[in-house]
Amino acid sequence: MGFRLSKIYTRTGDKGETGLGDGRRVPKDHPRIEAIGEVDTLNSQLGLLLAGLTEHSARNPGLNELIEVLxxxxxxxxxxGGELAMPVYQALDNAEIERLEAAIDRWNEELGPLENFILPGxxxxIAQAHVCRCLARSAERRCQQLNALEPLAGVGLAYINRLSDLLFVAARLIARRQGIAEILWQAAAKPKA
Known part of the structure; x- marks a missing residue:
């Protein structure tokens, strides 16, 4: 594979536009760029979660399965991100969604039913897994906003939806594998009449 970036700055975006893979130039706040940015932010935060899991996995081998899936x-x-930047490009397929669903089902079986809302902590x-979950939902919303303007082909919307589900279950599984009780939500006391 040849070099993908021979020069980091091009000055072509200095006036608030950026190029897409299909040659179009769009404003940097275009819904497509917003969606790409949210997916990139999620990917960076997922990298942080994976780094943390790797650091803890030597002392807690139960975390290795999470690393393998994530x-x-x-x-x-x-x-x-490539599909969003190059609208005719399709890389994701149903097999990847099925892989996530299989992990969700396997982990949920170990965890058992959720009896109350839980807090991210x-x-x-655990908290980082929840940050990733929230960012997956944000990326999904941005992709849906784009989809309303320019319909997206492929399974990207389903993938990001399933990934947010996986990250929720991953947060619960991390708690279990770390031996940490989930923080259950406690409703505010009702005002006395």
Missing amino acids: EPCQHRLFDL GSSL
């Missing part, structure tokens, strides 16, 4: 997601998010890894 590492490919970084590559698939890059593929999704308990450890830095």
Whole structure:
């Protein structure tokens, strides 16, 4: 494979526009660029989660399964960014969604039913998994906004939806594998009449 970036700055975006893979130039706040940016932010935060899981996995081998499932997601998010940048490009397929669903089902079986809403915390890894979940939902919203203007082909919307589900279950599984009780939501006391 040849060099992908021979020069980091091009000055072509200095006036608030950027180029897409199909040759179009769009404003940097175009819904397509917003969607690409949200997917990129999620990918960066997922990298932080994976770094944390890797650091803790030597002491807690139960985290290795999470790493094995989540590492490919970084590559698939890059593929999704490519699909957004080059509208005719299709990289994601149903097999990847099925892979996420299989992990969700396997992990949910270990976890059992959720009996209450949980808060994002308990450890830095649990909280980071929830940050990733929230960013996946944000990326999904941005992709849906784009889809309303320029319909998206492929399974990108389904993938990002399933990834957010996976990250929620991953946060719960991290808590279990770390031996940390989930923080259950406690409703505010009702005002006395």
